[in-house]
Amino acid sequence: MSASKFDSQKAPEPVGVYPHARKVGNLLFLSGVGPRKRGSKEIPGVELDKDGNIVSYSIEEQCHAVFNNIKYILEEAGSDWSKLIDVTVFLTNMKADFATYNKIYAEYFTENQPCRTTVEVLSLPTPIAIELKCIATID
Structure with missing residues (x-):
């Protein structure tokens, strides 16, 4: 079975x-996607000090940004939000951020409700508080 890869021109x-992402059969597997903006190291809602350490962050802004980045990848690869079947969410602070993230997640998944796993991790590769890994169908 062949696999083809996709790179978005809109996502970071x-x-x-x-x-x-990679397409295998009728499945589209997305790599981990964070809230960064394309073409820069800017992370919505994140304030860093001169050494690159997080001073403050908004999980709300990061959630909206990461969901938009997922939409960009899905659409450019020929899928869409309604075809998501599995979502793994990585949070760096479950205690502080879960309730806000869960509320925003529910706003984006009113009709399509894929399987979901949410885990807390110590850190992510960039100074972000959330990252998603997704699987969707594709025609």
Whole structure:
């Protein structure tokens, strides 16, 4: 079974050597996607000190940004939000951020409700508080 890769022109560039997504059969597997803005290191809602450490952040702004980045990848690869079937969410502060993230997640998934796993991690590769890994169908 062949696999083809997709790289979005709207989502932030990967921080390593991997594609935004790969299509295998009728499934689209997305690499981990964060809230960064394409073409910069800017992270919505994040304030860093001169050494790059997080001073403050808004999980709300990061949630909206990461969901938009997921939409960009899905649409450019030929899928869409309604075809998501599995979402793994990584949070760096479950205690502080889960309730807000869960509320915003529910706003985006009113009709399509994919399987979901949410885990807390110590850190992510960039100074972000949330990252998503998704699987969707594609025609």
